[in-house]
Amino acid sequence: MATENETTNTREIVELTKDLIRFPSTSTRPEEILNCARFIENWFNRHDIPCRVIEHNGVPSVLAMPRRERTPLLLMSHMDVVSASHQLFEPLEKGGKLYGRGAIDDKYAAALSMVLLKNRIEKSRSLGIDDSRLVLGALITGDEETGGYDGARYALGQIACDFCIALDGGSVETIVIKEKGVLRLKLVAEGKTAHGARPWLGINAIEKLMEDCRIVKGFFDGLSDPEHWNRTINLSIINAGESVNQVPERAEAVFDIRYTENDDVDELVGRIQAAISGTATIEECEPLFVSPGSPYLDRLLELAPQTFTGIAHGASDARFLTQFDIPGIVWGAEGNSSQHSKDEHLEIESIDRLYELLDRFVGDLQESPLG
Numbered sequence: 001m002a003t004e005n006e007t008t009n010t011r012e013i014v015e016l017t018k019d020l021i022r023f024p025s026t027s028t029r030p031e032e033i034l035n036c037a038r039f040i041e042n043w044f045n046r047h048d049i050p051c052r053v054i055e056h057n058g059v060p061s062v063l064a065m066p067r068r069e070r071t072p073l074l075l076m077s078h079m080d081v082v083s084a085s086h087q088l089f090e091p092l093e094k095g096g097k098l099y100g101r102g103a104i105d106d107k108y109a110a111a112l113s114m115v116l117l118k119n120r121i122e123k124s125r126s127l128g129i130d131d132s133r134l135v136l137g138a139l140i141t142g143d144e145e146t147g148g149y150d151g152a153r154y155a156l157g158q159i160a161c162d163f164c165i166a167l168d169g170g171s172v173e174t175i176v177i178k179e180k181g182v183l184r185l186k187l188v189a190e191g192k193t194a195h196g197a198r199p200w201l202g203i204n205a206i207e208k209l210m211e212d213c214r215i216v217k218g219f220f221d222g223l224s225d226p227e228h229w230n231r232t233i234n235l236s237i238i239n240a241g242e243s244v245n246q247v248p249e250r251a252e253a254v255f256d257i258r259y260t261e262n263d264d265v266d267e268l269v270g271r272i273q274a275a276i277s278g279t280a281t282i283e284e285c286e287p288l289f290v291s292p293g294s295p296y297l298d299r300l301l302e303l304a305p306q307t308f309t310g311i312a313h314g315a316s317d318a319r320f321l322t323q324f325d326i327p328g329i330v331w332g333a334e335g336n337s338s339q340h341s342k343d344e345h346l347e348i349e350s351i352d353r354l355y356e357l358l359d360r361f362v363g364d365l366q367e368s369p370l371g
Helices: 008-021 030-046 103-126 149-156 205-218 265-275 295-303 319-323 348-367
Strands: 052-056 059-064 071-078 092-094 097-099 136-141 161-167 174-179 181-190 232-240 250-259 279-286 308-312 328-331 345-347
Touching: 008 030, 008 097, 008 103, 008 348, 030 052, 030 059, 030 103, 052 149, 059 149, 071 103, 071 149, 071 348, 097 103, 103 136, 103 161, 103 345, 103 348, 136 149, 149 319, 161 295, 174 295, 181 205, 181 265, 205 232, 205 250, 205 265, 265 279, 295 348, 345 348
Parallel strands: 071 136, 071 161, 161 328, 174 308
Antiparallel strands: 052 059, 059 136, 092 097, 097 345, 174 328, 181 250, 181 279, 232 250
């Protein structure tokens, strides 16, 4: 339900976000990701906005970029979400919040990008300005939650832009210019099987794994940066044992490690391997996102004096901006860190503030281009 202070643009974004939430676009349901992409494509077509679906390995992304060769500013978001019960795919608006899977991560951002681009094109056309002069484009990808390799990484390789805002984190007051890297580390401990009644005849792989896990966690003890800007570790998965009356001969554990620019990943893993009795294998290693700075960011900060730069502990598709040497930032609305939770929600009031700042930024670039 609309509030008294809510703008028409905010209401349009909220209602469009609700439409997008109703698609259970999880990695386990790729057909729904495709359905969501087609919905977005049809929405752009209804508003006479040039767009195309980029599909790679079955993952669709929607690119709306009226300037065919290069766009000064690209807004990037994603339409895929993590799994949830079916109730969370029915949006609920209550107490100034919009609840539902993807409300804050990241379907509001897709809707905001769509509405802002539409409004900017309509305004330009009403003034007789050709679409080719528009400074804005939008990329909405389909696999951020599973790595972004076939979405953002593939699509960004085909796009030329001067500055990208990944609408997938931060807050209206905090523009993220640095995110941690991701390391998935797998430990394997080997033992010797035996009957559970005669454990002295075997070697328990679980017990060996537990000791190795204790050793690994020691490499993260004593890190006490007040902003938590240090490497962190989370024991995420353990697989071991086949029968209650058998000594297990193999045990595995997977750690989710987040590292900073102060860490040498190869050196760290080498030290871990030398210290444990089992084996340590890197399953995945993703780089940090570090914004190199840009006159676009300088201009944005001038236009939004109550907004400051900061850091984030999570990772996003922004890391691919680093890979393609595209200056950018991570920014977004308010969701009270409810991403991926049963209580996932969007603070509707923050949409109004974010939209106004983005619209002001686009308008300023339109009148006084950089470069």
